Amino acid sequence: STRQQIAFYGSTPAYRPVLEIEGWGDLQTELNALSKQGQWVEMGALIDDEMLNAFAVVASPEGIAPELARRYGDVVTRTSFYAPFRGDPDRWKAVMAAIKAI
Structure with a gap:
């Protein structure tokens, strides 16, 4: 899913500054920890609608x-x-x- 893809990128330390611009920097630490545990589905669940719409074009x-x-x-x-x-x-x-x- 798109949420899981955003979570994957967000888990990498290099993307922390991108998340910080919107005030989501702390989420990077949590996503990174979950990625190391193989918790990919759980990571996607942390991407809310606001974040989804910030990084993706969501439309019919x-x-x-x-x-x-x-x-x-x-x-x-x-x-x-x-x-x-x-x-x-x-x-x-x-x-x-x-x-x-x-």
């Missing part, structure tokens, strides 16, 4: 392109796209076409 497939444009349209000229699941290829074609049209 039809809402992805508009949300990308709203958040990053005036600062980003290139991006990579990752979804933590497989979906209907035709639906993803429509999503990618909408992103390319931004």
Whole structure:
């Protein structure tokens, strides 16, 4: 899941400054300890909605392109796209076409 991926990155000491910017620096210590115990699912549970939305674009497939444009349209000229699941290829074609049209 996306929460688990964010937790994985957040567990690494190099990402502590990123978390500290938003006031989440102490979470890095906890995530790091859990990672050393192999508690990956538990780590993901520590990523709340506020943190999820800070690091990920959370939207329905039809809402992805508009949300990308709203958040990053005036600062980003290139991006990579990752979804933590497989979906209907035709639906993803429509999503990618909408992103390319931004």
